[in-house]
Amino acid sequence: MRIDVISAVPEIFESPLNYSILKRAQNKGKVEIVIHNLRDYAFNKHKQIDDKPFGGGPGMVLKPEPFFECIEKLKSERKYDYIIFTSPRGKVFEQKIANRISLASNIMFVTGHYKDIDDRVIKTFATEELSIGNFILTGGELPAVIMIDAIVRLIPGVLNDSESALNDSFMDGEVIEAPAFTRPAEYRGMKVPEVLLSGNEKEIKKWKTEQSKTLTERWKNFNN
Template sequence: MPHLPTSDGRQPWRAHVLTLFPEAFPGPLGVSLAAQARNARIWSLDTTQLRDFGLGKHRQVDDTPAGGGAGMVLRADVLGPALDHAQNLNPEAPLIYLSPRGTPLTQGLARDLAQGPGVTLLAGRFEGIDERVIAAKGLKEISIGDYVLAGGEVAAMVLIEACVRLLPGVVGTSESLTTESFEMGLLEYPQFTKPRDWDGRSIPDVLLSGDHKKIETWRREQSERLTADRRPDLLRSRGQKPT
């Protein structure tokens, strides 16, 4: 997709993924709000096939680990030129390697990335990548959680979606964003809708009272209770003591 400006003249936020499986994209980024925003040129998505930079007749991209061990490691002399190619396309975008040992992806980090020109993401495979690439190219390592995936493609989609939905014009109202989990350092309060009674359970009376101050107080209390029960670490990070 060409990187045309949006209707108000802004350049789109650009996501570029280096991967052995470009056919995995756009995946879930091709539906709903993310797809609508991409069609509106609020953001763009490009992929680079790492095997295009592979070596020899068979386009080799990996080799056995130095020092022995299981699996294969993506080669520095393949990743280096591939990253140079991607960086030339969007020089201001940070170079990010999706890695389980990286900095945890948080709402705050997603917000920071969304405010920039975009991201260039390296989706690894096998046992990982040659460490020298991380140092030489200044890659920032980011993790989406304490678990291991077969590759970085799904992690790249998670990071991109977390950023895209924060771009101006993607989500309908700013209030929808500010009341979500993690935006205020708390988990989101419970939500209800019609019917009023279902399966022997009713919507809390306060939500039907029309008293906006009481509703706001109830929602705040519910957020704090849920956070204390499920994610007390979030309260500690805010300097609060879970009760």
């Protein structure tokens, strides 16, 4: 998989993309992530990429020209399965969307910053607009990182244990995974449930199913 990301502040991606699972996925050749600086496609000598909004109002809007130049250049080099704009007005990103996008070969993320992106860019190029929730951030870079992480970890061979992702919460619809425990079996008077130490696979599966059901109901109550 190749992921291209367009950003006005590309430095934001340096740390999260170079550690842990995302770094390992790149080292294994499972994914190539390329960050494009929007300012490299600005026309004037000052590398201006934003301007005041027509119709008045606060904030600055990212200009259309740099986006058109960058996106058209990238599209001339390869065919994209998805061109995703991170936006609070988009559909809320969830596990089933990550599952679908993880099957793609080429993805482009277009991230805004400041007030917004000129709407002509979105209408021309977006195949999807995705949000991570009903709140506002300074820019779309962090939502892009979150989505990239959720997508890349699903690519076969990225995780050392392929079963790990399959058993995660939300992989089987709106179901929360059972709680997890590891050594030591007792810590500060808190003991691991006996059933998990029993070796009885049938009883362990039953316990996990019951715990999953309880946590799922709690999650649904939180979100009602």
